Amino acid sequence: MQFDSLSDFIQMNGHGVYVWAVYFLALGVLLLNVLRPKMMMKRFYKEQYIAYTLQAAVSNEKLKDGSGDYLK
């Protein structure tokens, strides 16, 4: 372990500010990249579900039996 105490670890003899800024920024960018697709996927499911149920209601029952066999 390079640092003897926690506070020393945070200070990193004066350079801590920069190092932590970099790591938090990196964390932020990585998280953003992970959450963005997840959110898009969720939005897609929500929108499409409404669209399909609407369409299913219009062209009724063609879909209902279809979704059954997918789980096999």
Next chain:
Amino acid sequence: MLDVKNLYCERNQGLLFEALSFSLKPGKVIQIKGPNGAGKTTLLRILCGLFGEFEGEVLWDLEKHPIYLGHKAGVKDLLTVTENLNWLCELQQNYPSSDQIKKALIEVGLLAYKDVMAGQLSEGQKKRVSLARLYLINSPVWLLDEPFSAIDVEGLTKLEERMRGYVEGGGSIILTSHQMVNIDQDVTELLLKGANSC
């Protein structure tokens, strides 16, 4: 001459056409009909190679390129009528003499505008300049997009007469139009159901 095998094309939301197949023999006329937005123009643009996003096959075997008349006349405002026609014919590797151009302009009734800048012509007149090509360039197939729109009655009869002569001479035409085409040869119709139907 041309056969199209299960063409599939989708545009933003709607599906334009699916598994569309037809063929065109010399001396035949096909009229593409359908509501607005049914993809009539897109189909025509696919046939002449302008539109690339489709699946399926379009097989041409021609020795000369077809003539395409789109919504936009393809006439430059800054060139005179004769310069425009010269350029358009050179594009199709025809090099008409000046009196051939005069004769064509008489057919479309634009002889008086021979040396006028195309910019001063009305949209209808510009379209007739583009139609003058039908008298100048001999090509086995014509692809006409709404040829009858913005054409006055007198121009209409002349155009139909020219089409009659052309089809008799073994040429074939694919056109999109809402009006009836009254030429004596039989006109096979191709109905596009339209984007929102399926």
Next chain:
Amino acid sequence: MWNWLHKLGSPKSFFAISERLLPWFGTLALLFLSVGIVWGLLFAPPDYQQGDTARIMFVHVPASILAQSSYMMMASAGVVFLVWRIKLAEIALQCAAPIGASLTFLALVTGSIWGKPMWGTWWVWDARLTSTLVLFFLFMGIIALRSAMENRASAGRATSLLAVVGLVNLPIIKFSVDWWNTLHQSSSFSLTQKPAMPIEMWFPLLLMVIGFYFFFFSVWMMRIRTEVLIRERRADWVKRLVLTMKNKRDMKHAV
């Protein structure tokens, strides 16, 4: 091998394949990154010159490596699309652009933060930083073109063409920036030559780079999956998927 590639080409089978691969890539990325960070931050020795600021290297170097290789991968997807017209390649390209841009941005900012303690200025016209900046502009160009063209299909062709043109120009730009740097920067300090790193620092760096690669692939796959679903939303398999997902979700209310 050939039919595997072809199978991967069709969006539906890609979706199935990525269904299995994604958890693997995700956990591997997490594993490598966490080990790399802990090792780099806690156990790696401080650099004799720069002291602890060298720890920034564990983020900056992988980010700029990823920035360049993501552009390469994106442009090669562009080449594949232009040559073989595989739809998936175009989707892959459009999904890689934002990730690549964010990584390039990360590399830029971490590079300038690294410069502050060492040379006292936030921005230093160093050869590698400048070429990363140009790379960022290239990414911005791709994203700007993609958003400017509404019609998705031709947007794909246009962005792939731009990516390929960028790829051809990249070496020339890199050469001219490096050459320009040697002209104006007489002093030899710069980020370019990596200081000869002791093994304790070099190994965590390697872990971080591998972790970044796994991260990039997993996020890339996630974006492609969403885009594939959007593109194929009229296909039956997507309808079934949406309905079954909805039923499952209603049952256990978890995302």
Next chain:
Amino acid sequence: MLIKSIQRELLLSMRRPADLLNPLVFFVLVVSLFPLGISPSDEVLKEIAPGVIWVAALLSTLLSMEVMFRNDFEDGSLEQMSISPQPFLVLVGGKIVGQWLVSGLPLVLMSPVLAVMLALSEEGIKAMFISLLLGTPILSLLGSIGAGLTIGLKKGGALIAILILPLYIPVLILGTHMIIAAEQGVSYSGDVLWLAAILALSISLAPFATTESVRIALSDG
């Protein structure tokens, strides 16, 4: 056919001089802004002259790029060109050459006048002339790719700059360095060779990319 296309392009530009003059006026304007903005003293101007001239040249070629395909696209003649039996590559090539003759060449011919304004030495002006003579065709060739990509788009202006400026960077660096080297009396033949090499590369590759980009825009339009 190439000559015919170039003739047509020149004829069209002659009939509409505004598009011919605007980039040139812009070039002069931008160059004369710098002495006003920074300082009229000779040493400072000499220092910034190469960069100013080259950046102004970049921007004015970009300006003339946007109008390059737009008129032909709007009145439909671009469509006719793309489906004609004549090789579309030759027609597009003709347009690019025509565009360079109309906006690139006058810029090169006029640059010595501006160089005097920016207190460049005799040697420097000669180097600048050569660098622009080799450089502006590259700018036109690369710029035409951007022009092709943004034909159908409404907000094309700024977009072309974002797409194409990064590709201009090598030309900018080599061009400015040539003038600086000439100012210091150092031989700049290396840069001339490099610029010529990039010119050869762009001549052989760019027209293909432009043709493809125009086809994409047509298919979108």
